[in-house]
Amino acid sequence: MIKHLLKLVWSRKRANALIVVEIFFSFLVLFAVLTAAISFGTRWNKPLGLEWKNVWDVSMEFDIDAGEKADPALHAAVFRMISEAKSFKEVAAAAVSNTPAFSFSTSEGTRRINGRDVTLKYDDVTDGFADVMQMKVIRGRWFGAEDDASTHLPIVLAADAAEAIYGDADPIGQKIEEDETTMLQVVGVVEAYRKDGEVSARDNMVFRRIAPNAKYGRLGSHLLVRVHPNTPPDFEETLAKRLEQIVPDVSFRVRYMERMRTNMLRTKLSPVVAGGIVGAFLIAMVALGLTGVLWQSVTRRTREIGLRRAMGASGPNVNRQILGEVALLATVAVITGSLVILQLPILGAFRIVTPSAFTIGFITALATIYALTVLCGLYPSWLASRLQPADALRYE
Amino acid sequence: MLRNYLKVAFKVLRRRKFFTFISLFGITLTLAVLMVATAMLDNSFAAMQPESRFDRVLGVYVIGIYGPTGGTTSPPGYGFLEKYVRGLADAEATSFFTGAPPMVMYHDRQKIETHLRRTDGAYWQILDFKFLEGGPFTEADNQNANHVAVITDDMRERLYGRNVPALGKTFVIDGQRFRVVGVVPAVPITRRVGFSEIWAPLRTAKGSEYQKSMIGNFNAVVMARSKADFPALRREFAQRLTKFEFDDPSPESRVVAGLDTLFEAAARNIIGNQVDTDRPMMLRIVLLAVALLFITLPTVNLVSINLSRIMERASEIGVRKAFGASSRSLVGQFVMENVVLTVIGGAIAFAVATWVLSIISNAQFIPYAIFEVNARIFGYGMLLAAFFGIVSGVYPAWRMSRMHPVNALKGGAQ
Secondary structure: OHHHHHHHHHHOHHHHHHHHHHHHHHHHHHHHHHHHHHHHHHHHOOOOOOOOOOEEEEEEOOOOOOOOOOOHHHHHHHHHHHHHHHOOOOEEEEEEEOOOOOOOOOEEEEEEEOOEEEEEEEEEEOOOHHHHHOOOEEEEOOOOHHHOOOOOEEEEEEHHHHHHHHOOOOOOOOEEEOOOOOEEEEEEEEOOOOOOHHHOOOOOEEEEEOOOOOOOOOOOOEEEEEEOOOOOOHHHHHHHHHHHHHOOOOOEEEEEHHHHHHHHHHHHHHHHHHHHHHHHHHHHHHHHHHHHHHHHHHHHOHHHHHHHHHOOOOHHHHHHHHHHHHHHHHHHHHHHHHHHHOOOOOOOHHHOOOHHHHHHHHHHHHHHHHHHHHHHHHHHHHHHHHOOHHHHHHOO | OHHHHHHHHHHHHHHOHHHHHHHHHHHHHHHHHHHHHHHHHHHHHOOOOOOOOHHHEEEEOOEEEEEOOEEEEEOEOHHHHHHHOOOOOOEEEEEEEEOOOEEEEEEOOEEEEEEEEEEOOOHHHHOOOOOOEEOOOOHHHHHOOOOEEEEEHHHHHHHHOOOOOOOOOEEEEOOEEEEEEEEEOOOOOOOOOOOOOEEEEHHHOOOOHHHHOOEOOEEEEEEEOOHHHHHHHHHHHHHHHOOOOOOOOOOOOEEEOOOEOHHHHHHHHHHOOOOOOOHHHHHHHHHHHHHHHHHHHHHHHHHHHHHHHHHHOHHHHHHHHHOOOOHHHHHHHHHHHHHHHHHHHHHHHHHHHHHHHHHHHHHOOOOOOOOOOOHHHHHHHHHHHHHHHHHHHHHHHHHHHOOOHHHHHHOOOO
C-alpha cells in the first residue's frame, strides 16, 4: 500500500514538491509559535518568589561604575534615606536595591564554579530587602547586623541558583571567589526569585549585601518602599519632598512596581502575541491554499480515479488513497522539518527555552500539522470518493 | 494588447471565486504585514516634524571607549561633546542636550508622569517646532540658567486644563520651579531627538560634575548647510578623535564614535558599536533577509495555487498555442494576470494596514506615536505587491508556456 502511494506521489513530484515545501515551512512556523506560547504558558503560574503589590520604587540618578566604591558621603546619605523613609507610619519596610524586579536593568554574568559554567544574575541589596519584597527564607538566614563584621561579602542565593551551583549539597557557609580581593560567602537560600515576574525564565538570582558601615558591597540606586495597603497617593509627594531634603543634588522619581510590572509584561508579551497572530494567519492561508490545490488535483485526476472505481475500488478505498497521499506528503515535510529543528539545541536553543517546552512544542506542532493536512484533504477526497465510475471515465 | 490581457485577467478571476479568494487572502495578509512594518520603520527614520530638517543633520548618540580590559559603550558626556564636537568647521549649528528620561512631578496634589529634556538654545534652530503659544528659550536663557521651560500641549492640558493659556505659569519638577515660555504640539516617543514633554535649559541641570565627563547622558546634533558637507564634517570629527586623551593609554585603547544619521544611529545600536563593517548596509541586509524569510511561505503557497490554476486552463493554452501564440506572449499574459491579482491584494492590504495602524496608534502602545500610511508607504506597498506578483507568477507561467500544444489540448500534461 505505502509502496504504491510512494509511486503515485513520485509520479507527480513537481506539483507535490511545492506542497511539501509549504508544509515544511508551516511546520517550522507552528513549532516556533507553539514553543513560545508553551514556554510562556508554563512559566505563568509558577510562584514569583516576590510580592510586587504596594511597593514603590524611588530611583535615584547617580551612577557608580562596577567595582568602584561609592563616595562615603553618598553612602551615608542613602542609608539616611532608608531610615527616614521607615520613620513614616505609612511605610512597612524600606531597602535599597541596584537592579530591582521589573526594572529592565540586569546585572548578569557567567562564571565557572566547581567545574561548571553557571549564569547568574546579581542584585546588591540592604537588609530590609527581604521584608520589602516579602521573600521566604528556606535555608540558613537573611542578612542581618551579625554580618557587619564579616570578612567575606555575605550573599543569599535564590533556590534555583543554589541548585545550579551546588546541586543537592548544602550551600550554607560555602565560599565563591568574586575577584582577587573579595570572597563571597553564602548565608542563606530564599525561594526562586523571578526578577521579570510571570515572564521570567530561570534567573539564578544572587543577592549581595550592602553593608551599612560601607565596609563592603556596592551601593544601589533604587530605594524600594513597601507601603501599607490603601496608602493615599498624597503620601508619595510627602515622601518625595522629605527625600529631596536629604540629597538636594540628586534627581529621582517614584514609580509604582505595579506599573513597572504591567510595562514589563506588555514589552515581553507584545512580540509573542503579534507573532502568534501573524503565524495563525499564515497557517490559515496555507490551509486554504492546500485545500484548493488538492481539490484541483482531484479534479484533474478524475480519469485515474474513475479507472480505479471501474476496476472495483470502493468509495472508502479511494478516500483512503487520497488521504494517504496527503499524509505521505506531510510526513516527508515533517521529517525534513524535524531535521532542521533538531539542530536548534546544538545552536544553543536551550538557553532560551527549557527542554520540556521544546519537546512539547515539537510534539504539538507535529500533531497540528498532521491534523491540518488531513483536514485539508477531507473535502477533496470526499469529492473523489463520490465520483461515479461511468461519469469519471466519460470525463475528458 | 494590454487591455486584452486585463480583460482576460478579470474574467479568469471571476471564474473560480474560491481560488481567487484564497490567493487574495494570502496576498493581502502578506502585504498588510509588510506595510505595517514599513510604516513603523518609516515613522522612526524619515525626516518628520519636528525633525524635518534631519536630511542635513548628523548626531553623536553613542560613543565607545575601549581598553585592554573591556570598555564602555554609552551616550557621550558633556565634556566629550564640548571638547570634540563643538565648533566643527562645516557646522551651521551645533546643539547639545540630555536624553529625555521619565520623571515624576506633583502638581496640585496630582502625580504627573512625564519626560524632561535639558537643551541649549541651538536645539530650537535645528529642530522645527510649530509653537502653539510663545516661543523657545534662547541661548542667553541657557547661559544664565534661567528657569524657563517649553512644554507640549498634552502637558499643558494635564497641568492647567484643556486649552488654558500656559504662558507665564509655573510648575515644579525635580525640585526646581520653571516658568512656561512656549507650548508645542506633542511629539511621538519614537523621535529620538525631538521627543520630550518638557524642555528646560541645559545649565539648570543639578550639580556640575557632568561638565567634565566623557561618558554620560548627553547627545549632540550638528546641522550642515547641505548633505554635501557630511563627508567634510565626518572627516574633521574623525581627525579630532585621533587626539582623544585616554585615562590609561595603551596600544589597545581606542575610541569609537561617529556623526550618524538616524538610520546609521539605529544600525550602530543594533549591529554593535565595535563592529568595523558598513553597519547601515548590514542592517539593511538583515531587514531584507527577515522580509524575504517572511515572504517565502506566502510565495510558495501562491505559486502552487497558480500552478494548479493554469493546469485547469490547459485547453485554453492549447488553443492559443495551436494558433501560433509565442511562449513569450503567454508568459507575459500570465505574469500580467498575477500582477493584477497582487495589485488588487495590495490595495486591500493598504486598507487593512491603515486600519491596523490606527488601532496601534489609538491604543497608544507607543506614546504619542501616530502611525499613518502616506503616499510614500503606498508607493513602497505597490512596489512590494508588483515584486510579489512577478516572483510568484514567473515559475507557473514558464511551466505553462512549455506545455506541448497536443498535451494541452488533451487536458494538461500528466
